[in-house]
Amino acid sequence: MSELTPQPIQRSRTYDLVAQRLIDLIASNELGPGSPVPTERELAAVYSVGRSSVREALRILESQGVLAPGPGGALVVADAPRPLSRSLRLVMTLGPADARDLFELRRILEVEAAGAAAWRRTAAHIGMMRSAVEAMAASLEAGNARAYIDADVRFHLARCP
Helix, strand or coil: CCCCCCCCCCCCCHHHHHHHHHHHHHHCCCCCCCCECCCHHHHHHHHCCCHHHHHHHHHHHHHCCCEEECHHHCEEECCCCCHHHHHHHHHHHHCCCCHHHHHHHHHHHHHHHHHHHHHHCCHHHHHHHHHHHHHHHHHHHHCCHHHHHHHHHHHHCCCCC
16 A cells, blocks of 8 residues: 555535535525525424524524525525625625735636626626616716616616516
């Protein structure tokens, strides 16, 4: 047998495994935006884990913006999870933010996002964007900043219902 370099094996925490299972359900669309998340008790029974592990998994996913408070205090799947936004906010809060580094990161992400959107676009998307651009032009002509911002947001979020 060859000489092995000792390397510790990463142990998964139960709450990390529960959180990953929930993320898998969301990624597979079994739980969609606005869907209620099963209760702590239900999740503990389904996954055969303690409620404290489930509670911690839910707390982590809520802090990451994957889950959100819903009606009656229950958790629901967030409409638009933005874990990257929250992570960037945390990085900027904990250390000095170098504007050049943040601009470079934003440029990289936006170019990739625009490329992916271009490949996935449909005629309906193009129609929504064209309508938003027309609204932006009209609002500029009218000097209506609020309407311009609303149209700009519609342009960037154009997607089929």
